[in-house]
Amino acid sequence: MKIGFFVTCLVDLFRPTVGFAAVKLLEEAGCTVEVPRAQTCCGQPAYNSGDKADAKDIARAVISAFEPYDYVVAPSGSCAGMIKVHYAELFADEPAWAQRARALARRTYELISFLVDICGVDAVDARYNGTATYHDSCSGLRELGVKAQPRKLLASVEGLTLKELPGTEVCCGFGGTFCIKYPEISTRMVDDKIKDVANTGADTLLAGDLGCLLNMAGRLAREGSPIKVRHVAEVLADMGRVPAIGEPLA
Amino acid sequence: MQPTCHAFKENAHAALNDATLQRAISKLGFQAARAAAVARLPEFEALRDRGRDIKNHVLENLDFYLERFEAKVRERGGEVHWCRTPAEAREAVLAICRGVGARTVTKGKSMIGEEIAINDYLAANGITPIETDFGEYIIQLRHEPPSHIIAPAIHLTKDQVSDTFLESHRQYGKTRRLAEPGEMLAEAREILREKFIAADVGITGANFLVAETGSSFIVTNEGNGDLTQTLTKAHIVLATPEKLVPTLEDATTLLRLLARSATGQEMSVYTTMSTGPRRPDDLDGPAAYHVVILDNGRTALLGTEFQDILRCIKCAACLNHCPVYNTIGGHAYGWVYPGPMGSVLTPAILGVEEAGDLPNATTLCGRCESVCPMRIPLPKMLRHWREREYEKGLSPPRYRAGLRVWAWFAKRPGLYHLAARFGMSVLGALGRRKGRFHRLPFAGGWTSGRDMPAPEGPTFHALWAARGDGAGA
Numbered sequence: 001m002k003i004g005f006f007v008t009c010l011v012d013l014f015r016p017t018v019g020f021a022a023v024k025l026l027e028e029a030g031c032t033v034e035v036p037r038a039q040t041c042c043g044q045p046a047y048n049s050g051d052k053a054d055a056k057d058i059a060r061a062v063i064s065a066f067e068p069y070d071y072v073v074a075p076s077g078s079c080a081g082m083i084k085v086h087y088a089e090l091f092a093d094e095p096a097w098a099q100r101a102r103a104l105a106r107r108t109y110e111l112i113s114f115l116v117d118i119c120g121v122d123a124v125d126a127r128y129n130g131t132a133t134y135h136d137s138c139s140g141l142r143e144l145g146v147k148a149q150p151r152k153l154l155a156s157v158e159g160l161t162l163k164e165l166p167g168t169e170v171c172c173g174f175g176g177t178f179c180i181k182y183p184e185i186s187t188r189m190v191d192d193k194i195k196d197v198a199n200t201g202a203d204t205l206l207a208g209d210l211g212c213l214l215n216m217a218g219r220l221a222r223e224g225s226p227i228k229v230r231h232v233a234e235v236l237a238d239m240g241r242v243p244a245i246g247e248p249l250a
Numbered sequence: 251m252q253p254t255c256h257a258f259k260e261n262a263h264a265a266l267n268d269a270t271l272q273r274a275i276s277k278l279g280f281q282a283a284r285a286a287a288v289a290r291l292p293e294f295e296a297l298r299d300r301g302r303d304i305k306n307h308v309l310e311n312l313d314f315y316l317e318r319f320e321a322k323v324r325e326r327g328g329e330v331h332w333c334r335t336p337a338e339a340r341e342a343v344l345a346i347c348r349g350v351g352a353r354t355v356t357k358g359k360s361m362i363g364e365e366i367a368i369n370d371y372l373a374a375n376g377i378t379p380i381e382t383d384f385g386e387y388i389i390q391l392r393h394e395p396p397s398h399i400i401a402p403a404i405h406l407t408k409d410q411v412s413d414t415f416l417e418s419h420r421q422y423g424k425t426r427r428l429a430e431p432g433e434m435l436a437e438a439r440e441i442l443r444e445k446f447i448a449a450d451v452g453i454t455g456a457n458f459l460v461a462e463t464g465s466s467f468i469v470t471n472e473g474n475g476d477l478t479q480t481l482t483k484a485h486i487v488l489a490t491p492e493k494l495v496p497t498l499e500d501a502t503t504l505l506r507l508l509a510r511s512a513t514g515q516e517m518s519v520y521t522t523m524s525t526g527p528r529r530p531d532d533l534d535g536p537a538a539y540h541v542v543i544l545d546n547g548r549t550a551l552l553g554t555e556f557q558d559i560l561r562c563i564k565c566a567a568c569l570n571h572c573p574v575y576n577t578i579g580g581h582a583y584g585w586v587y588p589g590p591m592g593s594v595l596t597p598a599i600l601g602v603e604e605a606g607d608l609p610n611a612t613t614l615c616g617r618c619e620s621v622c623p624m625r626i627p628l629p630k631m632l633r634h635w636r637e638r639e640y641e642k643g644l645s646p647p648r649y650r651a652g653l654r655v656w657a658w659f660a661k662r663p664g665l666y667h668l669a670a671r672f673g674m675s676v677l678g679a680l681g682r683r684k685g686r687f688h689r690l691p692f693a694g695g696w697t698s699g700r701d702m703p704a705p706e707g708p709t710f711h712a713l714w715a716a717r718g719d720g721a722g723a
Binding site: 013015041047142181183187190243246 | 259266577615635641666667673678686699702703707710713
């Protein structure tokens, strides 16, 4: 299976480790991974800001760049959801592009659900010493049905105990540009979230979307919490020893 | 009520810093109740499909059903009043009240009543309106608007209600401060009983209007609606066009969705159907039955990308599950309808210029759509409002400028990767030691409440290119 890996802009910019973790997991599952250079972002910031013209331009570029592959895989439910659910809506008034968007949508997946549902992976070869809790990011959960898959794979990680997070399906307050347009509301939402996280007693917080992770890690750090924040792919790929998000790098 | 949607940020700021409000809204139990009710009904998802289809059919044939409804109401001796604007609706209500020489009017809960601010209007014209829903009664005493469409006083604590009763009920000789909700309910009931008997006109809302019979439905948990509409000389139903359903069967389908989605009850305690005024051999009932149908911009949504919001049955599941509503409460939204359904409907009624913040003040997390009994795609419509705002140039100039610069790069992968590589190497070097930034230029929105985790330094694409086995450019 030839995979066109959609890195996502946040992983590209902030945390390449997540990208390499994803590539490792995909290769171990027997996939051939390529990374088209012509990608930047899925266009969601423009789409959710009402800027349809720019969103369409970016979407056209993504569609063209990824059409040659068997599958498109992204380490994010939000970006995968944009391609899988929203591109077709975006081109509702352009039938030719809508058709191409739908064809690509059928082959587009969020990383962990792709590994479990398409590649049939049911365990990983990884070790992580600690107790983790998992936050279900909104787009992955509600647009793509990512819920059981990460839990299934995390259960196979040696040394890891998973504690369920109360209110795990409640938004963390990131919301893309929402968090900078309404910082006060966003901060209160993420505050409620990290209180729930702390109450689980877990030492590690995992999720499948870097936007949510940066938001929660940023608030935890501001509050002086020692809880480590990681993308779930890092732990599954046995890369859980690199500094966590927001930790000193040197 | 004077809208303050334009001051949403200030409203939200006040709400977030109001400790009493935060205490009141922290204990809402609607989510668990709904989940339990849904779990007990295996066909709930199929019912949602059916509910959506019923309302879609009505919206596609609205003219037919409205006329059919009017004909049936007339057949039963009632009257339908068509009102385009709140002013027309207020005048219609006042004319009916004057026609029967009304001095006091009892009211069941009606959001349309709030939308047209009927209480203020009646009072200004010498007619005393008395809210009889317990929550509405409390906020009327406090001169406040509702903060929730089915639980209007949900923003208040028990202590606040105690204080309000002590102050307002002194005139009836009630001077003991009540501590228990049951006691407060009993005291309000005792006072309201007299008002019900003395009232000349009863105003209620409508959960459904049934075209085949000319009936209106209301659901309540207190029975106040029944007394309001049966004890008076005239019953006025305040409704909007999209409340129509074709048949009684359809109404019962929607009733099976309504209470479960709203409070988690299988049915509300009272479900009351009114069909015309009292007939000669009826034991009781109003002498006149009027349905005031207010449009106020709703039918203009037909055929637009906002048509689906007209399926709304006002259950409030979207409010109850909204993380933003649950953080700031209902008043911050600045008008009658808060939460996700309000953030779609309010710009349609008041204009996106007044209410432009509402569709933006959401994370588009999608929980509202996932619980909506009518499967209304709320996030999609919130995004459509953002499109309208962007087209009209209403989004803040700095935000637009930032978006333009970002989009310019995002459309040029070569330059984008170069700029990203440079920017991240600088940020990465600066943030290496601490791993995060406490302050960053141009990122005040982020860093006011959070640190910004530092990037690892090199971008993924740079590292991948260095690895040397990527698929070429």
